[in-house]
Amino acid sequence: MPRTIVGTRIRQQRHEIGITQSDLARRAGISPSYLNLIEWNKRAVSNRLLQRISEALGVPAETLDGAIERRLHDELLEIAHLPAIGSSGVEADRTDEMIGRFPGWSRGIAALAKAEQQSFRSAQILSERLSNDPYLSEAVHRMRSRIAAVRSAANILVEYDDLTNEQVSRFTSIVAEESTALSHAGEALTNYLDKAEGADRILTPVDEVEALCEQRNNRFEELERAVEAVETDFEDNGPTSRIDIARARVADHLQGAIVSLLEQEDIIKSAAAHKRARDLLSDYAISAILMPDEVFKTKAREARYDVEALAQAFSVSVDRVCHRLTALPLSDEFPKIGYVQANAAGTIVQMHNLEGLQLPRYAAACPLWVLYRAQQSPETVIRQRALFPEGARFVFLARARHVGVSGFGRPRHYLIDMITMTEKDAQQTVYAPDASVPLEEVGPSCRLCSRVNCVHRVEDPLS
Amino acid sequence: MSKRVLLAEDEPNIIESITFLLERAGLAVSVETDGRAALDAVQKDCPDVLILDVMLPSLDGYEILKQLRADVNCVELPILMLTAKGQREDRETAFEHGADLFITKPFANAEIVAAVETLLEGRKSV
Numbered sequence: 001m002p003r004t005i006v007g008t009r010i011r012q013q014r015h016e017i018g019i020t021q022s023d024l025a026r027r028a029g030i031s032p033s034y035l036n037l038i039e040w041n042k043r044a045v046s047n048r049l050l051q052r053i054s055e056a057l058g059v060p061a062e063t064l065d066g067a068i069e070r071r072l073h074d075e076l077l078e079i080a081h082l083p084a085i086g087s088s089g090v091e092a093d094r095t096d097e098m099i100g101r102f103p104g105w106s107r108g109i110a111a112l113a114k115a116e117q118q119s120f121r122s123a124q125i126l127s128e129r130l131s132n133d134p135y136l137s138e139a140v141h142r143m144r145s146r147i148a149a150v151r152s153a154a155n156i157l158v159e160y161d162d163l164t165n166e167q168v169s170r171f172t173s174i175v176a177e178e179s180t181a182l183s184h185a186g187e188a189l190t191n192y193l194d195k196a197e198g199a200d201r202i203l204t205p206v207d208e209v210e211a212l213c214e215q216r217n218n219r220f221e222e223l224e225r226a227v228e229a230v231e232t233d234f235e236d237n238g239p240t241s242r243i244d245i246a247r248a249r250v251a252d253h254l255q256g257a258i259v260s261l262l263e264q265e266d267i268i269k270s271a272a273a274h275k276r277a278r279d280l281l282s283d284y285a286i287s288a289i290l291m292p293d294e295v296f297k298t299k300a301r302e303a304r305y306d307v308e309a310l311a312q313a314f315s316v317s318v319d320r321v322c323h324r325l326t327a328l329p330l331s332d333e334f335p336k337i338g339y340v341q342a343n344a345a346g347t348i349v350q351m352h353n354l355e356g357l358q359l360p361r362y363a364a365a366c367p368l369w370v371l372y373r374a375q376q377s378p379e380t381v382i383r384q385r386a387l388f389p390e391g392a393r394f395v396f397l398a399r400a401r402h403v404g405v406s407g408f409g410r411p412r413h414y415l416i417d418m419i420t421m422t423e424k425d426a427q428q429t430v431y432a433p434d435a436s437v438p439l440e441e442v443g444p445s446c447r448l449c450s451r452v453n454c455v456h457r458v459e460d461p462l463s
Numbered sequence: 464m465s466k467r468v469l470l471a472e473d474e475p476n477i478i479e480s481i482t483f484l485l486e487r488a489g490l491a492v493s494v495e496t497d498g499r500a501a502l503d504a505v506q507k508d509c510p511d512v513l514i515l516d517v518m519l520p521s522l523d524g525y526e527i528l529k530q531l532r533a534d535v536n537c538v539e540l541p542i543l544m545l546t547a548k549g550q551r552e553d554r555e556t557a558f559e560h561g562a563d564l565f566i567t568k569p570f571a572n573a574e575i576v577a578a579v580e581t582l583l584e585g586r587k588s589v
Binding site for chain 1: 487543567570572
């Protein structure tokens with residue numbers, strides 16, 4: 001999809017809210033003539049300036065740089081290929097036109113597809129619960145026993161006309177007693193199912209937490225400030241490891257800050273997501289203690305974002321550094337670094353800050369990404385200069401690390417961490433490729449990739 | 464002399480109904496509400512038919528079934544499994560372990576009586 005013209009969007013947005021060019025220029029701190037050049041797409045806009053202009057216009061920067069439309073475009077293309085769409089004759093090749101002409105309908109269709117996926121997942125979860133849940137299995141068993149008692153006693157009363165008064169009274173009281181117990185059991189079961197459905201209705205816990213990270217661009221400013229307020233002296237603690245000290249600081253002093261941060265977030269709804277978000281933020285705070293914000297920014301710049309050098313400088317693991325890099329503020333001062341974690345089966349376990357690199361939700365990513373070959377050289381950072389079909393250039397750095405128990409004769413299992421940045425941002429780093437580094441042709445996923453002759457293709461492109 | 468049925472079941476109201484039904488059919492009924500006690504009672508004095516619930520305290524019905532079928536004195540004992548677990552795999556497990564008939568709760572009164580009479584006559588299907 002062609003990159004949307006930022007200047008045109010700024011102009012449209014300015015007209016929509018009815019302010020003059022010089023008004024907007026003043027608010028954004030630039031000259032009207034410079035804004036004029038930008039609006040006519042004659043000057044590129046830096047991230048920082050785009051941020052200021054978007055604030056002045058009162059819209060998210062993503063609205064102006066077209067990121068939202070690009071994401072919507074990829075989502076609609078995936079939807080076009082869903083089995084439920086079948087042979088409806090969806091004009092996948094006219095997706096751009098559709099988004100341009102009917103942006104509301106396009107967003108609506110994407111939202112509907114997402115809701116449909118979530119309903120499907122809820123149904124799956126409920127169905128699994130019905131077959132495996134010990135509470136349900138026990139509740140159903142009890143109800144059937146009670147029904148058996150009621151049915152048998154009631155039929156004895158009907159079928160035998162020679163019962164003694166004592167027998168009539170006895171079987172009548174069994175019917176009364178068991179039917180009362182049955183109605184209580186039914187009520188309890190209904191409540192249980194209602195609660196279970198409510199918990200999974202909106203999103204899975206993983207989705208809720210990912211949505212929170214996306215909303216915050218993976219940086220939690222209030223937690224950074226809270227960490228600064230907690231004094232941590234690593235020298236004074238004898239042989240205790242740095243990570244244990246940081247963990248203890250988080251447990252003793254920062255849980256309040258984490259809880260109050262989550263209380264202000266509507267996005268985290270279920271108890272399971274709350275727990276997951278707390279764990280994630282606790283780990284974030286541990287990293288912030290081990291690599292304090294200002295010190296980390298300075299050292300990261302000095303080391304030109306060399307993840308191994310930074311791991312050594314802060315005595316932390318490489319994956320912790322990768323994570324920490326994604327929490328750098330969005331600004332031209334720093335490269336924008338994304339992070340993906342995959343397991344050996346290629347399943348994406350985590351992804352953060354992947355703007356411009358939509359990992360497919362419903363299908364596997366491109367097998368040519370270095371992410372999938374890092375296991376061939378474990379514990380080594382491997383660089384890939386990736387060229388996407390429409391010309392976007394990224395630098396990927398992947399490293400497989402051993403996880404779990406090790407020992408002679410034991411199988412070794414790996415997790416793969418990969419950081420991503422545009423080739424332009426990579427210029428600020430030690431990973432900046434020079435012209436001699438070959439460009440490797442990769443794609444987003446087969447469905448979204450236009451390289452028709454790729455030997456690794458496993459399914460047809462969508463358009 | 465009446466034929467003897469041992470009912471291994473822990474729900475008092477179900478015990479009361481089944482006992483009534485079988486006694487009306489002219490059978491002598493004894494009851495055990497605990498799994499281990501039921502196994503001991505059968506091994507000590509084998510009844511003509513055993514009605515066995517699956518969910519019993521201390522020892523479940525499948526385990527009792529397995530142990531009885533491994534006991535030379537009880538290999539031929541006609542056993543009716545009675546359970547609220549009515550899924551196909553429960554039925555299969557019961558037959559694999561050597562049950563002769565299988566009835567799920569809730570049952571019809573006539574069904575229980577007919578099943579016991581079938582087993583007493585030496586037939587394995589109602």
